[in-house]
Amino acid sequence: MSKVACDLSISLDGYVAGPNRTLEEPLGRGGELLHQWALRLRAFRAEHGLEGGDTGPESDALAEWQKSSGAVVMGRRMFSGGEGPWESDPNANGWWGDDPPFHTPVFVLTHHAREPLELSGGTTFFFVTDGLPAALEQARAAAGERDVHIGGGASVVQQALRAGLLDELNIHLVPVLLGTGGVRLLEGLEQMELELNAVTDSPEFTHLRYRPRS
């Protein structure tokens, strides 16, 4: 059965991005520290056209995650990388380049209608103006038997949690504090119990898989 899942790196103080996000530094101050664990993995590097990298349980888990993806849903800001080109030029290409690492249809939540944007490597961005449930429905149809991944940002994940539309929350807990002013993943939510389904330890990070209890 196809599921809706997300997979995000957060700091120990709960942030997916640091303070002072700018177009040059869309992850905010220190935000790049959240993603270093992935950069060294073979599965991550292969997806981005790079050679080498570490093998092992972490890389295997990432490869499995990549393989399970049939479609992606993301917010406008995650597509555009910030407020810049997207706001001023509705034909801008986001910040993912000509060969984005998704290799599936990607459904971007936005208020600006726009024609689909087909790029190399199997990624086509579709722009959805009627909200998250509609985007998830289109993504499910596109994904077939594979899963729908919510790419982010935090507000999209929060919407999905609030609406009971998220089946799996994968968290990579990074041992860093990003400090006041960043973007918190789990903010403004109601009380909710989750089930811890899997933990993958690494020497430096902790990868956790939760399922919201319905």
Added chain:
Amino acid sequence: MSKVACDLSISLDGYVAGPNRTLEEPLGRGGELLHQWALRLRAFRAEHGLEGGDTGPESDALAEWQKSSGAVVMGRRMFSGGEGPWESDPNANGWWGDDPPFHTPVFVLTHHAREPLELSGGTTFFFVTDGLPAALEQARAAAGERDVHIGGGASVVQQALRAGLLDELNIHLVPVLLGTGGVRLLEGLEQMELELNAVTDSPEFTHLRYRPRS
């Protein structure tokens, strides 16, 4: 070498207490969910004079933690359990009863000078009016070769982190969201990297041991 450590249960959204804290419910709405993992462990039950309970790595880790404690430092609110009796009656006994589970000297940070309060089982509360560094110094002297444990609350842990006075941060990550309005453990801090030293998995919770990098 004696160290300063703390050990707290937090929700996945980072709270040590839920919203709407009252004298009757000092942990706030849902806050008791953070501590259920401990209640079932033999080491916890023994410390509180109860029989039975689960053995295994979690109970062993807790027993080791208890054994390492030579003195405790805590905030006023953790001593009093809220705003009530402590504010209105400076001779109030806190909410720990006649035989508190510390069995060591406990140094309470407060603005109200008060004579030490000696109770059964080896617990004596000392009241320190000149701040956290002074309290830690007294606690270190009392602890000898054993460790100083910061019991909480969140603001005392934050003070210690800010001042570089915390050697070890133990977190029990509980798969529940407590939602808006609770007390966050890691709030208002500067950017900081930590080292992940140990992970103890349980079927339901994740126990993490960090050391702030200096």
